[in-house]
Amino acid sequence: xxxxxxxxxxxxxxxxxxxxxxxxxxxxxxxxxxxxxxxxxxxxxxxxxxxxxxxxxxxxxxxxxxxxxxxxxxxxxxxxxxxxxxxxxxxxxxxxxxxxxxxxxxxxxxxxxxxxxxxxxxxxxxxxxxxxxxxxxxxxxxxxxxxxxxxxxxxxxxxxxxxxxxxxxxxxxxxxxxxxxxxxxxxxxxxxxxxxxxxxxxxxxxxxxxxxxxxxxxxxxxxxxxxxxxxxxxxxxxxxxxxxxxxxxxxxx
Amino acid sequence: xxxxxxxxxxxxxxxxxxxxxxxxxxxxxxxxxxxxxxxxxxxxxxxxxxxxxxxxxxxxxxxxxxxxxxxxxxxxxxxxxxxxxxxxxxxxxxxxxxxxxxxxxxxxxxxxxxxxxxxxxxxxxxxxxxxxxxxxxxxxxxxxxxxxxxxxxxxxxxxxxxxxxxxxxxxxxxxxxxxxxxxxxxxxxxxxxxxxxxxxxxxxxxxxxxxxxxxxxxxxxxxxxxxxxxxxxxxxxxxxxxxxxxxxxxxxxxxxxxxxxxxxxxxxxxxxxxxxxxxxxxxxxxxxxxxxxxxxxxxxxxxxxxxxxxxxxxx
Amino acid sequence: xxxxxxxxxxxxxxxxxxxxxxxxxxxxxxxxxxxxxxxxxxxxxxxxxxxxxxxxxxxxxxxxxxxxxxxxxxxxxxxxxxxxxxxxxxxxxxxxxxxxxxxxxxxxxxxxxxxxxxxxxxxxxxxxxxxxxxxxxxxxxxxxxxxxxxxxxxxxxxxxxxxxxxxxxxxxxxxxxxxxxxxxxxxxxxxxxxxxxxxxxxxxxxxxxxxxxxxxxxxxxxxxxxxxxxxxxxxxxxxxxxxxxxxxxxxxxxxxxxxxxxxxxxxxxxxxxxxxxxxxx
Numbered sequence: 001x002x003x004x005x006x007x008x009x010x011x012x013x014x015x016x017x018x019x020x021x022x023x024x025x026x027x028x029x030x031x032x033x034x035x036x037x038x039x040x041x042x043x044x045x046x047x048x049x050x051x052x053x054x055x056x057x058x059x060x061x062x063x064x065x066x067x068x069x070x071x072x073x074x075x076x077x078x079x080x081x082x083x084x085x086x087x088x089x090x091x092x093x094x095x096x097x098x099x100x101x102x103x104x105x106x107x108x109x110x111x112x113x114x115x116x117x118x119x120x121x122x123x124x125x126x127x128x129x130x131x132x133x134x135x136x137x138x139x140x141x142x143x144x145x146x147x148x149x150x151x152x153x154x155x156x157x158x159x160x161x162x163x164x165x166x167x168x169x170x171x172x173x174x175x176x177x178x179x180x181x182x183x184x185x186x187x188x189x190x191x192x193x194x195x196x197x198x199x200x201x202x203x204x205x206x207x208x209x210x211x212x213x214x215x216x217x218x219x220x221x222x223x224x225x226x227x228x229x230x231x232x233x234x235x236x237x238x239x240x241x242x243x244x245x246x247x248x249x250x251x252x253x
Numbered sequence: 254x255x256x257x258x259x260x261x262x263x264x265x266x267x268x269x270x271x272x273x274x275x276x277x278x279x280x281x282x283x284x285x286x287x288x289x290x291x292x293x294x295x296x297x298x299x300x301x302x303x304x305x306x307x308x309x310x311x312x313x314x315x316x317x318x319x320x321x322x323x324x325x326x327x328x329x330x331x332x333x334x335x336x337x338x339x340x341x342x343x344x345x346x347x348x349x350x351x352x353x354x355x356x357x358x359x360x361x362x363x364x365x366x367x368x369x370x371x372x373x374x375x376x377x378x379x380x381x382x383x384x385x386x387x388x389x390x391x392x393x394x395x396x397x398x399x400x401x402x403x404x405x406x407x408x409x410x411x412x413x414x415x416x417x418x419x420x421x422x423x424x425x426x427x428x429x430x431x432x433x434x435x436x437x438x439x440x441x442x443x444x445x446x447x448x449x450x451x452x453x454x455x456x457x458x459x460x461x462x463x464x465x466x467x468x469x470x471x472x473x474x475x476x477x478x479x480x481x482x483x484x485x486x487x488x489x490x491x492x493x494x495x496x497x498x499x500x501x502x503x504x505x506x507x508x509x510x511x512x513x514x515x516x517x518x519x520x521x522x523x524x525x526x527x528x529x530x531x532x533x534x535x536x537x538x539x540x541x542x543x544x545x546x547x548x549x550x551x552x553x554x555x556x557x558x559x560x561x562x563x564x565x566x567x568x
Numbered sequence: 569x570x571x572x573x574x575x576x577x578x579x580x581x582x583x584x585x586x587x588x589x590x591x592x593x594x595x596x597x598x599x600x601x602x603x604x605x606x607x608x609x610x611x612x613x614x615x616x617x618x619x620x621x622x623x624x625x626x627x628x629x630x631x632x633x634x635x636x637x638x639x640x641x642x643x644x645x646x647x648x649x650x651x652x653x654x655x656x657x658x659x660x661x662x663x664x665x666x667x668x669x670x671x672x673x674x675x676x677x678x679x680x681x682x683x684x685x686x687x688x689x690x691x692x693x694x695x696x697x698x699x700x701x702x703x704x705x706x707x708x709x710x711x712x713x714x715x716x717x718x719x720x721x722x723x724x725x726x727x728x729x730x731x732x733x734x735x736x737x738x739x740x741x742x743x744x745x746x747x748x749x750x751x752x753x754x755x756x757x758x759x760x761x762x763x764x765x766x767x768x769x770x771x772x773x774x775x776x777x778x779x780x781x782x783x784x785x786x787x788x789x790x791x792x793x794x795x796x797x798x799x800x801x802x803x804x805x806x807x808x809x810x811x812x813x814x815x816x817x818x819x820x821x822x823x824x825x826x827x828x829x830x831x832x833x834x835x836x837x838x839x840x841x842x843x844x845x846x847x848x849x
Contacts, residue, residue, distance in 0.1 A: 291671040297686075384770075390818070543678055
């Protein structure tokens with residue numbers, strides 16, 4: 001417990017229409033693991049993800065109780081530098097969203113805002129992040145080309161590279177392969193194995209199968225509640241809760 | 254953990270205070286102040302109108318101020334003829350513009366083929382762009398003589414004013430009516446056609462009633478536009494500040510509107526005089542009228558509420 | 569009458585009415601062009617009026633309108649854009665925001681002559697600017713605010729939400745997001761709004777009656793504290809106050825004014841179409 005990297009404690013979160021998105025959620029994420037949040041839709045998984053980098057701040061009229069701590073520090077404390085937090089805990093969204101502009105511009109956008117101006121450093125990070133996202137070979141000759149000219153799978157890898165360029169500590173992946181064809185999906189999943197050596201990954205998977213393929217540890221969420229959490233080998237083979245088993249075996253979903 | 258060390262440079266401790274610099278804080282402050290500027294400005298407008306116009310309300314008993322004789326030369330300031338003048342011209346304008354505008358909106362929205370729509374829309378926008386002084390000028394120089402030839406003693410009548418005003422209000426009425434018609438769901442029309450109605454029947458019995466709230470708003474805003482117009486009416490309504498005699502000829506007599514009175518007489522008054530204050534008082538009345546119309550229209554819109562999707566939604 | 573016949577009759581009536589609306593507009597434009605075009609010449613546009621305005625050109629009025637339009641832009645632009653940014657990006661869903669919107673709607677509805685009174689009371693008298701380009705520009709600028717605010721706000725809201733979300737998730741602050749991801753893409757729409765607003769302001773007479781306009785000035789204005797002539801007021805004056813005014817000059821003036829205002833609208837529409845074509849999303 002004490003060497004958990006990110007901790008969620010007794011978290012409640014309610015939207016402005018009164019709906020409780022998260023109820024009494026408590027879990028830990030350890031360094032360099034690939035932690036998966038799975039469950040049926042509207043279970044609160046994406047909400048929890050957005051709370052981790054405080055993108056939830058953008059939604060009006062919400063209520064939150066409980067805490068999320070990163071390295072022991074409460075991320076919702078008043079003196080937290082939100083920009084820095086979002087660079088440390090970086091999100092990739094379900095729909096690939098390149099910003100209008102070149103591939104290069106997309107990658108350095110966050111870096112320049114963080115104050116990195118040295119061209120050499122920028123180029124180094126661009127190459128490094130594109131390699132880690134398995135996109136470098138495909139675009140290295142056309143970094144100035146528009147990011148919107150990329151295919152769906154390439155765009156998503158670009159978004160991943162964009163996050164990686166910031167050298168985050170935690171990567172939040174919200175259903176990253178949802179719009180992708182099987183080959184792109186496989187490419188992304190393969191990069192995950194490499195990536196978790198350097199980063200901690202919290203991911204909402206596209207399917208139970210994907211979860212079982214990539215997860216180290218997993219948590220099953222249902223209607224905002226945490227039903228079960230544990231190591232993937234056990235969870236997907238011998239779930240402890242009946243509801244988990246029902247969901248995994250497809251009795252509902 | 255080599256990565257953690259590097260990132261600590263730019264992702265420096267999560268517990269520093271917001272490093273967004275003073276420049277940003279200043280810009281956001283300016284924006285927030287600008288945000289309330291509209292409220293401040295409208296307050297100022299009312300304040301300054303009051304400042305110059307209050308003497309009229311204080312020095313002239315209300316009964317006289319709204320009396321039926323407007324005779325500045327004798328220091329008699331009864332606004333009733335002006336109010337009636339504005340009323341007549343506005344009512345006339347709406348009576349002309351509403352059917353014209355509504356039918357045009359229906360035609361453009363429901364019946365016209367796309368190529369006609371492409372032509373009609375720009376023409377109406379051009380009308381919206383013609384400065385009121387140009388229309389007033391044309392009314393004065395071309396329309397009034399025409400109406401005179403049709404029998405009115407001079408061509409400068411309430412009717413002339415109503416006609417020009419009607420055309421000026423048309424773009425507003427047409428555009429809002431069009432929006433209202435467009436907002437009626439396709440299913441309504443299809444449903445009517447499915448049970449055998451002709452297109453006209455579906456329009457008349459289904460679409461129009463459904464669009465009614467929006468159409469009412471269109472009318473109200475058209476009225477607001479008409480009441481507030483100055484130059485065009487000033488040039489063609491004849492500037493006779495009497496209450497026209499009732500009867501069928503009511504529209505073909507010269508009248509004076511509130512707006513035209515202010516424009517025509519302000520140039521000749523001494524600052525601070527009673528006449529001067531009364532003109533400002535008329536301005537206050539106009540301000541209140543337009544405020545009331547907007548309030549009412551706003552209530553009606555609120556009932557059809559359009560809730561825009563706000564920032565901060567999930568991606 | 570059978571239902572089909574009613575339908576055909578109704579369609580016929582509608583078509584005729586639509587024609588009644590549209591044809592006079594075309595006639596008006598054609599008539600003004602026909603009557604006024606002969607007057608148009610380089611001389612007309614660059615010379616001052618002579619002989620009690622019955623000869624010569626409209627240059628001082630034209631220049632005055634240009635000055636006032638510039639002044640309107642300077643006054644209206646910053647405040648309106650800032651208000652639009654506030655409404656689109658910062659305003660919460662609360663009572664204050666509702667009041668602000670109500671204020672803007674009301675500002676849009678205030679009769680132009682009342683703006684003239686306001687300008688007189690506030691700028692000419694209270695601030696002591698006298699009848700001047702300054703007072704006129706301030707008055708016109710405030711009058712133009714509602715239309716610029718609403719077009720600008722629309723343009724800002726049209727920028728896809730995901731640009732903001734992505735920008736913020738990459739560590740940008742709210743203002744940085746606005747500056748780098750929102751405003752650049754909203755700019756064409758904002759500019760359209762300004763151009764439209766300026767076109768309207770250029771054609772206005774009532775607000776400048778008491779705040780800046782002069783019947784006839786022997787010299788051109790030399791500072792913003794001077795009066796100036798202006799096209800809309802000039803047209804009013806020569807058509808109603810000067811006996812024996814040649815018709816051609818009147819129509820010519822009306823034509824020039826109309827062309828100026830219409831060209832603003834045209835430019836705005838062109839900008840809008842160009843922007844739609846070049847949009848990157």
